[in-house]
Amino acid sequence: xxxxxxxxxxxxxxxxxxxxxxxxxxxxxxxxxxxxxxxxxxxxxxxxxxxxxxxxxxxxxxxxxxxxxxxxxxxxxxxxxxxxxxxxxxxxxxxxxxxxxxxxxxxxxxxxxxxxxxxxxxxxxxxxxxxxxxxxxxxxxxxxxxxxxxxxxxxxxxxxxxxxxxxxxxxxxxxxxxxxxxxxxxxxxxxxxxxxxxxxxxxxxxxxxxxxxxxxxxxxxxxxxxxxxxxxxxxxxxxxxxxxxxxxxxxxxxxxxxxxxxxxxxxxxxxxxxxxxxxxxxxxxxxxxxxxxxxxxxxxxxxxxxxxxxxxxxxxxxxxxxxxxxxxxxxxx
Amino acid sequence: xxxxxxxxxxxxxxxxxxxxxxxxxxxxxxxxxxxxxxxxxxxxxxxxxxxxxxxxxxxxxxxxxxxxxxxxxxxxxxxxxxxxxxxxxxxxxxxxxxxxxxxxxxxxxxxxxxxxxxxxxxxxxxxxxxxxxxxxxxxxxxxxxxxxxxxxxxxxxxxxxxxxxxxxxxxxxxxxxxxxxxxxxxxxxxxxxxxxxxxxxxxxxxxxxxxxxxxxxxxxxxxxxxxxxxxxxxxxxxxxxxxxxxxxxxxxxxxxxxxxxxxxxxxxxxxxxxxxxxxxxxxxxxxxxxxxxxxxxxxxxxxxxxxxxxxxxxxxxxxxxxxxxxxxxxxxxxxxxxxxxxxxxxxxxxxxxxxxxxxxxxxxxxxxxxxxxxxxxxxxxxxxxxxxxxxxxxxxxxxxxxxx
Numbered sequence: 214x215x216x217x218x219x220x221x222x223x224x225x226x227x228x229x230x231x232x233x234x235x236x237x238x239x240x241x242x243x244x245x246x247x248x249x250x251x252x253x254x255x256x257x258x259x260x261x262x263x264x265x266x267x268x269x270x271x272x273x274x275x276x277x278x279x280x281x282x283x284x285x286x287x288x289x290x291x292x293x294x295x296x297x298x299x300x301x302x303x304x305x306x307x308x309x310x311x312x313x314x315x316x317x318x319x320x321x322x323x324x325x326x327x328x329x330x331x332x333x334x335x336x337x338x339x340x341x342x343x344x345x346x347x348x349x350x351x352x353x354x355x356x357x358x359x360x361x362x363x364x365x366x367x368x369x370x371x372x373x374x375x376x377x378x379x380x381x382x383x384x385x386x387x388x389x390x391x392x393x394x395x396x397x398x399x400x401x402x403x404x405x406x407x408x409x410x411x412x413x414x415x416x417x418x419x420x421x422x423x424x425x426x427x428x429x430x431x432x433x434x435x436x437x438x439x440x441x442x443x444x445x446x447x448x449x450x451x452x453x454x455x456x457x458x459x460x461x462x463x464x465x466x467x468x469x470x471x472x473x474x475x476x477x478x479x480x481x482x483x484x485x486x487x488x489x490x491x492x493x494x495x496x497x498x499x500x501x502x503x504x505x506x507x508x509x510x511x512x513x514x515x516x517x518x519x520x521x522x523x524x525x526x527x528x529x530x531x532x533x534x535x536x537x538x539x540x541x542x543x544x545x546x
Numbered sequence: 547x548x549x550x551x552x553x554x555x556x557x558x559x560x561x562x563x564x565x566x567x568x569x570x571x572x573x574x575x576x577x578x579x580x581x582x583x584x585x586x587x588x589x590x591x592x593x594x595x596x597x598x599x600x601x602x603x604x605x606x607x608x609x610x611x612x613x614x615x616x617x618x619x620x621x622x623x624x625x626x627x628x629x630x631x632x633x634x635x636x637x638x639x640x641x642x643x644x645x646x647x648x649x650x651x652x653x654x655x656x657x658x659x660x661x662x663x664x665x666x667x668x669x670x671x672x673x674x675x676x677x678x679x680x681x682x683x684x685x686x687x688x689x690x691x692x693x694x695x696x697x698x699x700x701x702x703x704x705x706x707x708x709x710x711x712x713x714x715x716x717x718x719x720x721x722x723x724x725x726x727x728x729x730x731x732x733x734x735x736x737x738x739x740x741x742x743x744x745x746x747x748x749x750x751x752x753x754x755x756x757x758x759x760x761x762x763x764x765x766x767x768x769x770x771x772x773x774x775x776x777x778x779x780x781x782x783x784x785x786x787x788x789x790x791x792x793x794x795x796x797x798x799x800x801x802x803x804x805x806x807x808x809x810x811x812x813x814x815x816x817x818x819x820x821x822x823x824x825x826x827x828x829x830x831x832x833x834x835x836x837x838x839x840x841x842x843x844x845x846x847x848x849x850x851x852x853x854x855x856x857x858x859x860x861x862x863x864x865x866x867x868x869x870x871x872x873x874x875x876x877x878x879x880x881x882x883x884x885x886x887x888x889x890x891x892x893x894x895x896x897x898x899x900x901x902x903x904x905x906x907x908x909x910x911x912x913x914x915x916x917x918x919x920x921x922x923x924x925x926x927x928x929x930x931x932x933x934x935x936x937x938x939x940x941x942x943x944x945x946x947x948x949x950x
Contacts, residue, residue: 235593235823269827371592373620420931424623450898453891456884466888474889478873486865490892497895499929525898 221517221544222441225411227350227404228366230444231375231429232415233422237446239266241415241521242368244536245444247284248545250291251537254363257349258283258295261342262370267295272530278302280349280360291363296349301327303341307397310355339378340398347401372414372429376436379405379412411441416511418445418504423511430514443511443518449501450522458498466491519543571948572848572921578607581718583817585708585810586847589724590821591831595852597621598932598941599821599925600723601629604652605641605935606942607719611648615711616721617703619657619696628934629654636661638707643935653717662699663689670799675792684789696725697735701807708810734811734842817847824854824906824924829913836917848921850945851910855902856926867900923948 222228228249230242242258250256257280260266265275271283276297283295304327321327346367352359370378379402404410412433416426426443433440453461460466468487475482511518521539524532577583588600597618604616615638618631629641631654638653667685668676679685689695704722711717775783810816818839822832832849839846870893877890914922925944932941 233593234591235828266827269830420933421623450891450894452887452894454887457888457891460888467885470885471889471892474885475873475893478876478889480865480869480873489865490896493895493899494888494892496929503930523898525901 219544220546221519222411223546224408225441226364227346227410228364228441229369229375229379229405229410229412230366230415231369231372231412232444233373233425234371236415236417236422237521238371238415239264239270239368240533240536241413241444241446242366243267243270244521244533244540245413245545246293246364246366247533247537248540249364249366250284250286250293251541252291252546253286253289254291255360256291256293257360257362257365258293258368259298259346259349259365260295260368261298261346262368263297263299265297266368267297270530270533271295278306294360294362296345298342298345300338300341303345307341307344337394340394340401343379343401343405344397347404350404369412372425375412375429376432376438379438406437406439408439410439412438413441413444415444415446417447418507420503420507423507427510427514430516440516443514443516445508445511445518445520447523448520449497449504453494453497453501457494458501461491461494461498462502464495517544519545569848569919569921572850572923573948574603574606574923574942574945575610577817577847578603578610578612578719582815584711584718584815585704585720585722585813585817587704587722587724587811587816587818588821588850589818589835591828594821594823594828595925596821597723598625598938599819599850599852599945600721601625601654602932602938602941602945603819604654604719604721605644605938606946607721608641608650608652609645609648609939611650612719613651613717614719614721615653615655615707615717616723617655617657617700617707618723619700619725621656625933626656631656636665641935651717657696657700657703659696659699660689662703663695666702666800666803679789679792682785682789682792684785688789698804700725701811702803705803705807705810734808734838734844812843812845814845817845819847820849820920822849822851824851824909826909829909833913833916836920846920848923849913849917851922851924853927854906854924855899856924864900865896867897867904870894870897870900 228242228245230238230245232238232241239260242260246256246258258267260276267283268275273283276283276295278297278299280294280296282292284293286292305322308321346365348356349359349362350365352361369375414426414429416422430440430443468484468491471490472482472484472487475487480486519540520543521536524535577586586600586603588596588603590596597620600616600618601621604614608614618626621629621631631639631641636655636658638655641652641654644650644652664680667679670676671679700722704720707717707720711720771783811818820832820835820839822828829851836846836849874890874893874897877886877893879886882890910922910924914920923945925941928937928940930937932938
């Protein structure tokens with residue numbers, strides 16, 4: 214039996230996943246949710262950017278503003294639910310829950326107030342989106358019969374916007390010095406800054422995303438936001454060891470011997486095919502060298518990191534389970 | 547404007563003709579060499595390499611003799627450094643180290659969103675009024691964080707650069723990178739959203755206390771104001787109201803500017819390039835974008851697919867993914883010697899690459915059958931990151947070198 218893996222983020226209920234565009238935030242968030250549900254807890258996956266990323270990833274119809282079962286656990290595993298949060302619905306629900314505005318609520322909509330509040334008023338939109346996540350994390354009496362979740366995973370806006378998205382307080386300070394919005398923002402901030410929350414960053418081993426990850430972590434640490442881990446996504450296969458890669462980079466491969474080895478496996482190793490394989494190998498070795506430099510930069514950060522492999526077929530629904538298994542091996546519980 | 551307030555998905559623009567006309571490859575040098583083309587807008591979803599592609603296009607055009615300015619939004623630090631634009635001063639700077647044999651020039655700039663907004667306010671209002679607006683807490687928040695400000699300001703800056711180019715003749719080509727928005731379409735909608743907001747009833751509601759005609763205070767207004775006060779608080783309402791009344795005189799100007807920018811994007815001298823990665827999401831977004839451009843009568847020059855894992859000429863003699871994988875499996879044995887490990891690793895890489903090529907080609911074919919008349923170009927993935935002029939040159943060469 215292998216030694217039990219230490220749980221990476223004990224006591225964390227809210228996992229917020231950010232990262233540079235194109236690094237696979239949505240994929241990481243979804244596989245994280247599956248990994249968290251594996252021990253029997255129910256997990257809620259939230260998205261806030263109107264992209265319907267989970268519907269596409271799980272290959273189901275577009276998600277409404279409603280918690281929907283998206284992946285039923287088999288055996289002892291818990292279920293994963295998904296919720297697409299949009300600011301307009303969140304505001305209407307909020308008004309309904311707290312003010313029972315009735316006709317005035319409709320009037321607000323008619324006068325364009327809802328649209329104003331959700332698209333133009335700075336910060337308010339973010340308070341509404343994070344406010345709904347908060348509501349799911351801290352269910353109260355006003356939302357009767359609502360499901361309680363063991364963990365919530367939020368597919369958050371990209372790194373460039375994350376501090377602004379979460380640290381809503383500062384921005385609102387000049388704007389809403391008091392009143393319910395300020396109170397709402399404060400309670401949300403309290404949860405986000407607590408040890409029950411962890412903000413994870415996804416990256417790939419390339420210069421710009423890694424730089425953005427490092428900057429993002431520093432920015433979060435400076436503003437007191439709880440940094441979780443770095444999820445290094447799309448890592449290339451590691452079949453070629455250091456020696457083999459050195460041979461390729463130095464151009465010292467004995468072509469004849471390689472051809473013989475291939476032919477011993479019943480392949481037709483024409484010089485053309487050998488050349489192709491060598492060229493691909495050199496490209497890969499160069500990339501790996503670059504990856505190693507970037508990996509070293511991440512290692513310098515005092516933050517746990519997990520690597521997820523590049524799936525050759527791209528990530529379809531089934532691939533999420535492979536990634537979730539990797540995350541579990543890495544200590545996601 | 548005829549477009550509706552809420553964004554509705556555009557109708558698909560598909561190949562309903564019995565024998566679709568296939569556009570073939572995008573000829574980038576033809577586009578860059580066409581002197582009638584004065585503006586090239588690069589758009590696409592985040593993380594597909596828009597900034598690098600824009601910079602590579604601008605450099606190539608300049609080295610072919612055009613006087614180019616490139617507006618970037620958020621370049622990688624080293625790329626910005628190599629172009630000499632890491633200082634944020636919101637105005638174009640010459641890029642050194644380009645080949646000027648053909649008589650071209652290259653300038654580059656990075657967008658400073660807040661500064662651009664401030665400049666618009668200053669150009670539209672008297673100094674006192676401008677200061678009043680710039681100091682308003684609501685303005686400060688709006689100008690640095692309003693959803694869409696960056697998109698709107700990118701377009702505003704484009705309008706300014708174009709005006710400058712027309713007047714001074716300093717540039718004959720403007721290449722624009724678009725912001726990494728949630729949706730690639732946000733920059734098209736930002737001017738519209740701003741003007742519809744400024745036209746809205748809500749604005750009149752906010753103006754009402756300042757202007758004070760009691761007849762506006764109908765029952766509905768009263769109820770709304772009370773609800774608003776409860777929810778956002780009286781202080782916020784006051785700030786907003788002050789902002790709106792100070793801004794009131796500028797509304798017309800803003801609306802007109804937004805409209806002009808929109809028309810500039812539709813003009814003959816403009817060409818859109820949609821940038822995508824060979825991935826499902828990026829190509830879906832690209833398809834949506836192509837449909838939208840067509841709906842808005844905006845001139846689309848083609849689709850650029852970045853970072854593809856293409857086969858090179860040398861690969862024409864195929865080793866299939868399946869036979870490579872089968873041999874790889876057999877080589878996974880504990881006593882493998884170094885050449886067996888090498889061969890195994892290379893076969894696995896080859897199999898992965900062949901599968902990626904097939905998958906990407908499927909995705910591209912699917913796009914092509916729905917959009918047969920959109921010319922396409924692929925840029926093969928490079929082994930290393932691009933962060934200097936020679937890297938950009940290489941991207942430009944790959945972009946220009948398309949089959950057929």
